[in-house]
Amino acid sequence: MKIIEGFKPAKSALSRQAVADPYPVSPALRQRLKELFATENPEQAVRQIIDEVRQRGDAALLDYTLKIDGVVLTSLEVSKQQINNACRKVNAELVSALNLAAERILSFHLEQKDAIWSGIAGLNSPQLIRPLERVGIYVPGGTACYPSTVLMTAIPARVAGVSEVILVTPPGESGTVPPPTLVAADIAGVDRIFSVGGAQAIAALAFGTESIPGVDKICGPGNIFVVLAKKLVYGVVDIDGLQGPSEVLIIADQTANPEYCAADLLAQAEHDPLASAILITTSRPLADKVNREIDRQLKNLPRKAIAAESLENRGKMVVVTSVDEAIELANLYAPEHLCLMVDRAASYINKVSSAGCVFIGDNSTVVLGDYVAGPSHVLPTGGTARFSSPLNITDFIKFINSVNISKADLKQLGQAAATIARAEGFDAHARAVEKRLKAG
Numbered sequence: 207m208k209i210i211e212g213f214k215p216a217k218s219a220l221s222r223q224a225v226a227d228p229y230p231v232s233p234a235l236r237q238r239l240k241e242l243f244a245t246e247n248p249e250q251a252v253r254q255i256i257d258e259v260r261q262r263g264d265a266a267l268l269d270y271t272l273k274i275d276g277v278v279l280t281s282l283e284v285s286k287q288q289i290n291n292a293c294r295k296v297n298a299e300l301v302s303a304l305n306l307a308a309e310r311i312l313s314f315h316l317e318q319k320d321a322i323w324s325g326i327a328g329l330n331s332p333q334l335i336r337p338l339e340r341v342g343i344y345v346p347g348g349t350a351c352y353p354s355t356v357l358m359t360a361i362p363a364r365v366a367g368v369s370e371v372i373l374v375t376p377p378g379e380s381g382t383v384p385p386p387t388l389v390a391a392d393i394a395g396v397d398r399i400f401s402v403g404g405a406q407a408i409a410a411l412a413f414g415t416e417s418i419p420g421v422d423k424i425c426g427p428g429n430i431f432v433v434l435a436k437k438l439v440y441g442v443v444d445i446d447g448l449q450g451p452s453e454v455l456i457i458a459d460q461t462a463n464p465e466y467c468a469a470d471l472l473a474q475a476e477h478d479p480l481a482s483a484i485l486i487t488t489s490r491p492l493a494d495k496v497n498r499e500i501d502r503q504l505k506n507l508p509r510k511a512i513a514a515e516s517l518e519n520r521g522k523m524v525v526v527t528s529v530d531e532a533i534e535l536a537n538l539y540a541p542e543h544l545c546l547m548v549d550r551a552a553s554y555i556n557k558v559s560s561a562g563c564v565f566i567g568d569n570s571t572v573v574l575g576d577y578v579a580g581p582s583h584v585l586p587t588g589g590t591a592r593f594s595s596p597l598n599i600t601d602f603i604k605f606i607n608s609v610n611i612s613k614a615d616l617k618q619l620g621q622a623a624a625t626i627a628r629a630e631g632f633d634a635h636a637r638a639v640e641k642r643l644k645a646g
Contacts, residue, residue: 207471207485207500207521209493213531216486216524220539222589229430229450229480242273252405252434259409264416270406275348277381282417284383284399289392292385301389307578308357308393314580315365315599322600334606337367340419341602342411342443343396344426345387347376347403353390358582359426359597360394366602371396372421374411376403404428408435412443425597427584446601447594450587451480454572455541455561457532458496460489462547466568467492468499470545473573475516476509483517484541486524486532493523533557540591543572562591613646 210216229248231239236246243251258266264282271277293301323335343359346352360371373396375383383401391399400418402410408428414420424436425446436445454474458467471483487493500517504510526532529548536544540560548554551567558564562585563575576583584597611619620639627635 207483207497207517207523209490209497209523209525211490211525213526213535216526216535217538219522219524220484220535222539229433231430248430249434249438252431252438255405255431256409256412256435256438259406259415260413263410264418267402267406267410267415267418270404271377271402274404274406275376277377277379279377279381279401282400282402284388284401288382289388289399292383292388293392295385296389300386303578304353304357304386304390304393307354308361308390310578310580311357311361311582312365315362315582319365319599332608334608335603336606337369337603338363338422339368340370340372340421341368342421342424343371343373344403344407344411344424344428344432345373345375346426346428346432347384347387348378351384351387353386354577354583355426356387356390356396357394358584360391360396362582362597362599363425363602364395366599368602370398370419372411372419373399374402374407374418375399376407377401403432405431405435408432408439412439423601425584425601446584446597447586447590448588449584451482452477453482453484453542453587454545455484455486455536455539455543456545456547457529457536458485458487458489458492458545458547459529459549460492461549462487462489462492463568464492464495464499465503466571467496467547468503470571470573471496471500471517471521472503472507472513473571474543475513475521476507477512477516479512479515480520481516482520482541484522484524484539486526486535488526488528488532490525493525497523529554530557536561540586540589542585542587542591543575545570545572560592562586562596616642616646 210219231248239248239251240246243254245251255270267282268279271279341363345355363371373391375387378384408424410418411421411424421443423444427449433448437448452474454470456467456470467485471485474481475483485493485496504514507513533554537560542562543565544558544561545565546554547568555564555566563581565572565575582597586594620643624636624639
């Protein structure tokens with residue numbers, strides 16, 4: 207990995223000064239788009255898909271599943287029998303691991319719920335808290351399965367009190383949803399599951415079809431087409447964010463274990479050639495050791511080609527003079543995952559202002575956050591951690607303000623309201639208050 211020396215050049219390299227394109231379009235993808243949609247622009251293709259789904263409903267979903275995924279479906283919804291069969295196919299060790307993860311995710315979000323509800327109840331004019339009626343969960347699939355994403359999205363929704371959770375996920379080559387995904391959905395209490403993916407699934411959730419009900423909000427990560435579709439349907443429904451490729455930024459000093467640093471960088475790099483893995487250290491010798499460790503660990507990594515491409519094109523190592531400088535750079539970059547592998551790591555937590563999730567100390571690998579730590583692994587990417595939050599129960603509730611004015615409050619506040627109203631040119635506003643003042 208390339209090593210950058212010094213704070214100033216590092217600041218330039220890590221500044222996200224413009225909105226990044228989270229998914230650059232390769233020549234192969236442009237050609238595929240041209241063949242399927244007569245355009246090389248992904249957003250134009252997604253607009254076509256959305257329009258078709260709005261107009262033709264289920265028929266469009268079946269056509270696009272064949273056209274894009276090469277899968278012939280006879281039914282969009284996964285039956286209860288299919289879910290029961292999946293539960294018998296998944297080995298007991300994985301079921302046990304998913305149950306453990308579910309328990310920890312549930313516990314974390316129950317504590318968050320208690321904190322939010324108690325805080326709101328203490329106000330004189332309390333806000334009303336209401337869960338969303340129906341939400342859609344998108345879970346990537348196709349060539350892989352992500353049961354962890356099912357748990358990390360559906361369980362917070364359930365804790366928040368959402369009445370109905372709808373899951374959409376691409377079918378595999380056989381036309382079925384992978385059994386681990388179905389088992390996780392069963393554990394998380396998902397109400398209905400549909401084997402459809404891509405932009406067409408997002409459009410179905412936003413507008414509804416004959417089979418798939420429209421929802422209030424769509425959550426979950428996906429590829430370029432899913433991200434663009436979420437962007438285009440926002441306003442018809444709410445979305446949780448536009449999650450791009452995975453990111454990790456590790457801050458390490460001379461006490462850090464180079465094997466751990468290399469392993470955690472590779473764990474993110476193997477996601478995707480577009481993933482970003484960054485190390486900021488106060489020790490040049492550590493940077494050199496980590497580079498050697500990466501070369502060693504890459505040799506027997508099954509996804510070696512993906513990880514190597516990610517590190518070559520998007521990986522960086524930075525050497526600075528202090529941990530404080532490193533944290534300043536991290537706050538500037540606002541990574542999805544931030545790891546503090548430094549002496550007295552917990553003492554620096556209050557200096558962190560922008561990150562999706564912070565992992566404190568050598569034992570706190572990002573992988574534990576991906577699966578079993580408790581907080582959701584659906585996190586802001588692309589620098590959006592400067593202003594947005596991880597998926598949590600507040601994504602699934604809405605606040606309604608309430609105002610209950612007594613006669614004493616009216617006497618105290620009424621004339622000020624009337625004065626401001628007239629200053630803004632709204633006499634009827636002022637009179638509505640003054641009539642009550644006179645009556646009082």
